[in-house]
Amino acid sequence: MDSILTVARLKKDYGQLHAVRGISFAVQPGEILALIGPNGAGKSTTLKMVATLLTPTGGEITLAGTDAICHPDLARRALAYLPEEAGAYKNLTGLQYLQFMAGLYADSVNQAVEYVERATSVASLGARLRTKVGTYSKGMTRKLLLARTMMTRPQLAILDEPTSGLDVLNALDIRQTIRALTKDGAGVLLSSHNMLEIEFLADRVAIIDQGKIHETGTTAELKKKYHANNLEEVFAKVAA
């Protein structure tokens, strides 16, 4: 099966700082690949390069068959990006926000309506969708944003710390929604600090530190290889 995303020898330098040092990985359709690593490891920089927000210093990114570095506009049609701690426009209602975002992706009014209907169902915010985003709790905003990410049925969803700062129930809700996303064949590239979340969600894990990927594999493979009981222990052993 062709990968949705192929990243090869990806590099990002900020002057003398080498944030990402030639990493390679791939995401298959319907697969969730999690990038885990400490703060400053290069996770968010990698996600931003794949989301076409940052230009790599070197390497290749192929997204849904498109060279995402040479043709970022084309690549953006295939992806949906949810940045860490992202917000929505506070003066708009949840529904207006979804309608606005649908309008940016849709080619016709009917398609936009279809996107909004899907997002409304995913968000499960009921009547609150008609109130201003400024009045939402963090969990509600995150649900809205995740619904926005899913509404276009992207080929690749890029989720940076999707449950960061959420309470247990909201986080569980979000995780289930992410899992449902892959049933349509979408690939998911996510980063998280939460190892439990990764164990629950990820099909494969890439451990990244100081701009390099040190290990890639399924949770079971990694636990077996490092004789660890959980992903936290794997991470500690790899980092050591």
Add this chain to the structure above:
Amino acid sequence: MNHFVVLLKKELRELVTWQTLLPLIITVILFAGLGKVIGSEVKREQTAQPIIVLDHDRSAASTQLKQAINQNHFTVVDRDEATVGAIPLQDFPKVKLALVIPAGFGQAVISNHSPTLETYTIQRSFSATGLVGPAMLKGVLEAVNGQLSQTLIADKLPGSDPASLRIPIASQSYVIVGDKTAQIDPNVVATFISSQTTFIPIILFVVILFAAQMVATAIANEKENKTLETLLSTPVSRQSIVAAKMLAAGIVAGISSLIYMLGLRNFQSGLTGGQAIPQTAQPALHQLGLVMTPLMYVVIGLALFLGILGALAIALILGAFAENVKSIQALLTPLTVLLLIPYVFTLILDWSTLPTALHVLIYAIPFSYPFLAAQNLFLHQYHVIAYGMIYQLLFFLAFVWLAARLFSSEQIVGLKLNFDKLNKLRKLRR
């Protein structure tokens, strides 16, 4: 679907909120109301003001003087006190003027001994409208003086022309504007032009800064609410994002400027009672081409529009450096300075007498042209207006290109000027 229209609608929806509309509505209502209140106050000051008169002469001449005062918007309140100081002024709260006619006034007038009238202004406030009464009394006394001198000259020198004796050398004032000349007092022209154009720099300053603040705040809001990254990852061209933000701010600023302009027009017409041009001066002002025509308003509007576009392009770039909305005020300081220079120079100083270096500086600032547009129109310097508009357009295109480049680059994601860190660095250096 047209993505640009979708973006534009969202920008407009974000900009047109009660928070932005309310100050606008309040300002316009306030201006219109203030104009009416001040106008009616001035009118009230001009109609039948009470004046205390201490007539120590009680002669035919003093009676005639009081009648003349009575016929010229005053109501004489006759009192018998020896001095003004003895009058219980607290009993006359509406009286602001007093006149003392000395004993022997009538005799002195007849014997040509120039009697002295004492006028007292009772200062109950220091407002501008409070000065209307004393000015009117002065005018009445001057008119009475003129009439008296005519009568005296006719009595003493029968057969002579009292008017030519009173004013042996007559003069006529002419004003030249460009290639047009008209007989008119230059003070009338200056007062009229000032009344017509004073509000223009104020409008320009407010509108340009308002538009710049809106677009910079829109960018800062995107960054503060962490919506910019999401927006930039959508399949919409960066140029569309930039253009939608600028156009939305331009539309809102344009409509606001029209509303402000109407508000100020109402304010002025309230002040002048709807009579912007003095009747006697009207033909001369028309002859000189000093009356604002609809075409002039269009030209000023166009210069203003180009000024707004330039400010929007700069603000867009400055806004990209904002970490949050709080930092916008500080980031827009360079733009405010660029606006303040032409604002101050055109409102306070005489443009024609400024040194060449200042002329160059002011002409280098693209925002100077809308400020100077009215003056240049009145002075028929159309070439300056045309060059200015071309310069404004080129300036706008250069900065919008820079803005588009900035938004198309990755710099936009991480660009910020952290004032807290700068302040800490400064303190550490000390």
